[in-house]
Amino acid sequence: MRAFDRFAPAALGLGGFILFLVAVEILVRVGVINGYIVPLPSAVLVALGRVVAEEGVLPRFLLTAGESLAAGLLVAGIGIPTGILLFRFNLLRRATENWVAAFAAAPIVLVYPLFLVIFGRSSWTIIAIGTIAGLPPVVLKTLEGFSGVRPVLIRVGESFNLTGWQQFRTILFPAAVPTIFAGLRLGLIFAMINVVGVEFLINFGGLGPLINELSERYDMPGTYAAICFVVLVSVLFFLAVERVERWLRPAS
Amino acid sequence: MSGNQANLKLQPEPAAGTAPAILSVDDVVKRFETPDGPVVAVDHMSLDVRQGEFVSVIGPSGCGKSTLFNLIGGLLSPTEGRISIAGEEVRGPHPSIGMVFQEESTFPWRSVEENVAFSLEVQGVGKAERLERARHFIAMVGLRGFERRYPTELSGGMRQRVAMARTLAFEPKLLLMDEPFAALDEQTRLLLGDKVLQIQQELNQTVVLITHNITEAVQLSDRILIMTYRPGRTKRFVEIKLPRPRTSEIVGSDAFGHYVAEIWNDLREEASKGMHDQETMAERRRR
Amino acid sequence: MATTGVVTGAAPGWRPDAVTLVRAAIIAAVLILWQLLAISGLLYQDVVPPLQAIAVALIRLLGSGDFYANLWASLYETAVALVVGGGAALFVGIVLGGSRFLGRAFEPYLYYLGPTPKIIFFPIMIMWFGVGPGSKMAMGALSCFFPVALSVAVGMRAIPPILIRVGQSFRASQAQMVTKVYLPAMREPVVNGFRLGFGIALIGVLLAETKLSNQGLGFLVIQNYQRFDMPAMYALIIVIFALSMLANAGISRLTAPRSRRGGAH
Incomplete structure (x- = not known):
């Protein structure tokens, strides 16, 4: 009964997905769907193997991962101190918190031509966009983490006569860590998405240009396969980041 | 109607009036499948309610009152037995309820x-x-x-x-209420009771009220069905022969007090079973 | 917000002024720094143009009919994207939110596909819908589908079960349940989902325009880049940010509780 409850939905999800692919395969084969714009799923599957084997996927992946990591480090290095600064100076926080939130909702990626002017078509442009896209959630979550520390914990610290720094190091920071990690996860994901997107847009770097190259060759199955590959890599990246966050996050 | 006959033996007389039953719950059973095995929430219960009659169903928490409510309302369907309103079987939410x-x-x-x-x-x-x-x-x-x-x-x-x-x-032909005043304070509850009595009088409304509150049940009802604790069965019917029209002033009368005591006498045994049950469950959870 | 009232009880009305002052100071500092940087010539003049150049470009931009034609093109594409993608998402969200089983079967796919970079699907969209506005609308629709569907599904599950039982007890039909119970009960998450969806659809449309297009605000941005007209590019980006924030605030207002509006009778 319980096993059924757990596995039946997963089976239906996967089964539905496979059934969809089979249906597309049949519709293309009988000519209901135009085979020139939608390649056979089986051909895409074959092309996926070819793309992985022939298109230098590993160095591309490493380049994209490196850019994402650089952006992620910058996000953490700038975002967390900014969050702490805003927490420490309440007036500054009240003046700018809404700005940060509004910035998070703005179409930040769109400034990539600006960075093209500054850095040219280089990894720096990509890293810059990844960084500013990842910053807002880290700043806001850091702020939330520190302001969410239960007052009773702070009073405990005061009762032990802790200095300001001791209070921060032994009470505030550890209590805020889980929320900060949640922010970092979001920031890293935002950075990664924007890195891949800008790579594609400026046709420079690792995984993004792969799609451009194959579509410019009018390699239909190859283009689809490359997109599937990049989506797969992103999903695996999200899963990994989620896992790492859960692993690092202290029990709460 | 055989189940009903058995219940009627326990009490002297069916309620006054000769109007035909508008609601009839006939030998109904409701079983739930749970991870710990089947649980019988309602066990062979029968109830006939006549046009214009006010019947309360009272019992301790966890006795299956709410299940009975959902069965009559058509939000649950019975495992066995049959519920009908004005001669039509209830197979889902019914326009007469x-x-x-x-x-x-x-x-x-x-x-x-x-x-x-x-x-x-x-x-x-x-x-x-x-x-x-x-x-x-x-x-x-x-x-x-x-x-x-x-x-x-x-x-x-x-x-x-x-x-x-x-x-x-x-x-609706039948007004079905599930502890509608449970979240209110006692005084508001008594005053709203007056309102309910007045409306029932005005519309000659048939009412079934599910409650755990003895005062409320005696104040409003023509007849009270006392349920047992787990499985939910009919313990007995009590007919409330207080004069109508009534108001909450009746709460102070000797007759009222007598009915409350009589019902509590029956209910106490069931309620303490329920309490004991909950304590053992809490104990088990603690381990 | 409520606590500040207690703290500042002695000097009411003084603190908000401080916030405004700090904001003004920050803005002034940024502008002055910018201007100094522009005058000093430490960076290329192109990258940091003086403020007056940006102001002139802003006035010129807002005065040109070309800008409004492109603005209209982008807004139209975004609106169609939101209607198509958001409409499909509303339906999917209601179905997945209404059934625990279907939700558990298919929501993980939405959850993990949601944040993948959508722009990489652009080559496929061009194949399917051509190089014109169709492919931009498709990009926007694809982008906004995921966040709207997820927030509708979550909102659907947050509806108090009692309200659904009330609807059933009055024998509301399935369609009536959707229009009279489900949708009003989850107005807040639905509006929030569409607010998020609007921003994301706009990004999808504008990014697609920067990649391949001959109209729209994204096209204008890339045109300015190709001409190295930096003041015009800054002006354009300022306007786009302002518009997106305005739209965001506008949609947020739709979630204001009904009772206050009703109280005006």
Whole structure:
């Protein structure tokens, strides 16, 4: 009964997905769907193997991962101190918190031509966009983490006569860590998405240009396969980041 | 009707009046499948309610009262047995049955009159007519002047009256209520009881009330069905022969006190079984 | 917000002024720094143009009919994207939110596909819908589908079960349940989902325009880049940010509680 409850939905999800692919395969084969714009799923599957084997996927992946990591480090290095600064100076926080939130909702990626002017078509442009896209959630979550520390914990610290720094190091920071990690996860994901997107847009770097190259060759199955590959890599990246966050996050 | 016969042996006389039964619950069983095996919530219960009669079902928490409520209302279907309203079998929510729920159930995005007009709107009654009919029932529950207010602006007792007016506007043959005043304080509850008595009189409304409150049951009912604790069975019926029309003043009378004592006598045994059961469950969870 | 009232009880009305002052100071500092940087010539004049150049470009931009034609093109594409993608998402969200089983079967796919970079699907969209506005609308629709569907599904599950039982007890039909119970009860998450969806659809449309297009605000941005007209590019980006924030605030206002509006009678 319980096993059924757990596995039946997963089976239906996967089964539905496979059934969809089979249906597309049949519709293309009988000519209901135009085979020139939608390649056979089986051909895409074959092309996926070819793309992985022939298109230098590993160095591309490493380049994209490196850019994402650089952006992620910058996000953490700038975002967390900014969050702490805003927490420490309440007036500054009240003046700018809404700005940060509004910035998070703005179409930040769109400034990539600006960075093209500054850095040219280089990894720096990509890293810059990844960084500013990842910053807002880290700043806001850091702020939330520190302001969410239960007052009773702070009073405990005061009762032990802790200095300001001791209070921060032994009470505030550890209590805020889980929320900060949640922010970092979001920031890293935002950075990664924007890195891949800008790579594609400026046709420079690792995984993004792969799609451009194959579509410019009018390699239909190859283009689809490359997109599937990049989506797969992103999903695996999200899963990994989620896992790492859960692993690092202290029990709460 | 054999199950009913058995119940009738326990009590001297069916309720006064000779009107035919409008609601008939006939030998109903409800079993739930749970991870710990099947649980019988309602066990071979039977109940006939005549037109204009006010019947309360009383029992300790966890005795299956709410299951019985959902069965009669058609939100659950019985494992065995049959429920019928005015001769028609209940196989889902029935147009002759209006339900008032225990929980806060007004729609927060609708004003009082829009809430009350909801059932008419569902039936496709035109806007002008349904609002006019809604206003009639709003006045009946004593909320005239609050038609345009929203539920968040009202007290809990007022919201529960909105829910009642909404169900009355459905013009059901049977008004089915599940502890509608449970969340209210005792004094508000007594006063709302007066309102219910007055409306029931005015509409000659048939009512089935599910409750765990003895005072409320005696104050309002013609007949009280006492349920056993797990599995939920009919322990016995008590006929309340207090004069009508009644008001909450009757709470002070000797006869009232006598009925309360009589019912508590029956209920105490069941309630302590329930309490004991919950204590052992808590104990088990602790380990 | 409520606590500040207690703290500042002695000097009411003084603190908000401080916030405004700090904001003004920050803005002034940024502008002055910018201007100094522009005058000093430490960076290329192109990258940091003086403020007056940006102001002139801004006035010229807002005065040109070309800008409004492109603005209209982008807004139209975004609106169609939101209607198509958001409409499909609303339906999917209601179905997945209404059934625990279907939700558990298919929501993980939405959850993990949601944040993948959508722009990489652009080559496929061009194949399917051509190089014109169709492919931009498709990009926007694809982008906004995921966040709207997820927030509708979550909102659907947050509806108090009692309200659903009330609807059933009055024998509301399935369609009536959707229009009279489900949708009003989850207005807040639905509006929030569409607010998020609007921003994301706008990004999808504008990014697609920067990649391949001959109209729209994204096209204008890339045109300015190709001409190295930096003041015009800054002006354009300022306007786009302002518009997106305005739209965001506008949609947020739709979630204001009904009772306050009703109280005006």
